[in-house]
Ligand SMILES: Cc1cc2nc3c(=O)[nH]c(=O)nc-3n(C[C@H](O)[C@H](O)[C@H](O)COP(=O)(O)O)c2cc1C
Ligand code: SF4
C-alpha cells in the first residue's frame with residue numbers, strides 16, 4: 052500500500068462524484084481516477100445519478116479525500132450536482148478537489164462549486180477547469196461542434212495532460228486552485244447571474260418532433276431529471292429540463308427539438324461524447340454504480 056501525505060494527514064483513498072450530461076465529465080473523471088490509482092491511491096468515481104444517498108455518505112465518511120466534477124452551464128453547476136451536494140450532511144474538514152469541464156470559458160467554474168461545498172464543511176484544496184469539446188449543437192445558438200475524431204483527439208490529449216498534472220498536485224498535497232480569485236469571480240458572475248435568472252424559462256425548451264420520432268422511448272430512459280416521460284405511446288415533458296443535452300444529442304432520429312426547432316441534419320449528428328464507445332446509459336441508475344470505471 053502506498054501512503055501519500057496530504058498536508059498533515061495521509062491519503063490512501065479518494066472518492067469522486069460527478070455529473071455528466073454527454074460524456075465529457077465522465078471521461079475526465081475516469082482518467083483522473085486512473086491517474087490517482089497509478090499513483091497508489093484507491094480512487095473511485097460515481098455518477099451522481101447512480102449512487103444512493105446513504106452509500107455516498109458512507110464513502111465520504113470513509114474516504115480520505117473527496118472529489119466533485121461537473122460540466123459548466125453558464126458559469127454555474129448543473130442542477131443535479133447542486134441537488135447532490137445540498138443533500139449531503141456536513142463533513143467538517145474533509146479535504147476535497149473540485150473541477151469543471153467546459154468548452155471555452157467559465158471564469159470561476161470550480162470556485163462556484165466550492166461555494167456549495169464549503170457550507171458542507173469541505174476543505175477545498177484543489178480546483179481545475181478542463182477544456183473539452185462543445186456539447187451544444189442547437190439552432191438557436193449556432194456554436195461550432197464536431198464529432199470528428201481527428202479534431203477531438205488533440206483536445207482530449209491536452210485535457211489528458213492537464214488531468215495528470217491535477218492528479219499529481221492532489222497526490223503531492225500541494226494546494227492548487229485555478230480561478231479562485233476576484234477577477235475570475237467577477238468574470239464568472241457576468242455569465243452566471245443572467246444565466247441563473249434565465250434558468251426557469253429553459254425548463255420546457257426540449258420537445259419532440261412527431262414526424263421524426265419513432266417512439267422508441269430511449270430519450271426518457273436517458274433523461275436525468277425525469278423531464279421526459281414515455282408511456283409506451285407518446286412522450287410528454289414535465290417542465291423539469293436541466294438542459295444537459297443528452298436527449299437532443301443521443302436521440303437516434305435527432306427528433307428532439309429545442310424551442311420548436313429540430314436539429315439541422317446538415318450539420319451532422321450532434322455531439323455524442325468524447326470517445327466512440329461512450330454510451331450515456333452507463334450514467335443512469337439502471338447500471339451498476341461505478342461500472343464506468
Ligand atoms: C446549457 C449549457 C451551458 C453551457 N455553458 C458553457 C459555458 O458557459 N462555458 C463553456 O465553456 N462551455 C459551456 N457549455 C459546454 C459544456 O460545459 C462542455 O461541453 C462540457 O464539457 C459538457 O460536459 P458533459 O459532456 O459532461 O455534459 C455549456 C453546455 C450546456 C449544455
Ligand atoms: S429517443 Fe428520439 S425517436 Fe426515441 S422516443 Fe425519444 S425523441 Fe422519439
Ligand code: SF4
Pocket residue numbers: 257270273274275276277278279291292293294295296297298299
Ligand atoms: S429533457 Fe433532455 S436536455 Fe432536458 S434534462 Fe432531460 S435529457 Fe437533459
